[in-house]
Amino acid sequence: MTGTTRSSADLDPRRRRILVRAWRRGIREMDLVIGGFADAEIGTLDKTELDQLELIMAEEDADILKWVTGEAETPEQFRLPLFERMRAYVPDFEPRVDPTEGQAPAS
Numbered sequence: 001m002t003g004t005t006r007s008s009a010d011l012d013p014r015r016r017r018i019l020v021r022a023w024r025r026g027i028r029e030m031d032l033v034i035g036g037f038a039d040a041e042i043g044t045l046d047k048t049e050l051d052q053l054e055l056i057m058a059e060e061d062a063d064i065l066k067w068v069t070g071e072a073e074t075p076e077q078f079r080l081p082l083f084e085r086m087r088a089y090v091p092d093f094e095p096r097v098d099p100t101e102g103q104a105p106a107s
Helices: 013-022 028-041 047-057 061-069 081-087
Strands: none
Touching: 013 028, 013 047, 028 047, 028 061, 028 081, 047 081, 061 081
């Protein structure tokens, strides 16, 4: 995935800005997490949830990444249902290794 797959044509200006910012984070992992979440949910978030999303997005990407992956405890002010829903968009960042890769074929 290289970026948004959602059209912003039906969004109001605030939602459009948030969607663009969600996909231009600076750390690719955060593009995927926040951008993926925004693609899926930006059209249905209410005003309070938009406020919360902007508040989260104002934080440093490295910190958000630690919170969503569980590497660091999420600060109290971000322990929100919205943040927990965003966590559902965390891809598996650990590379998968094929255990048969590099083995000689059986004869």
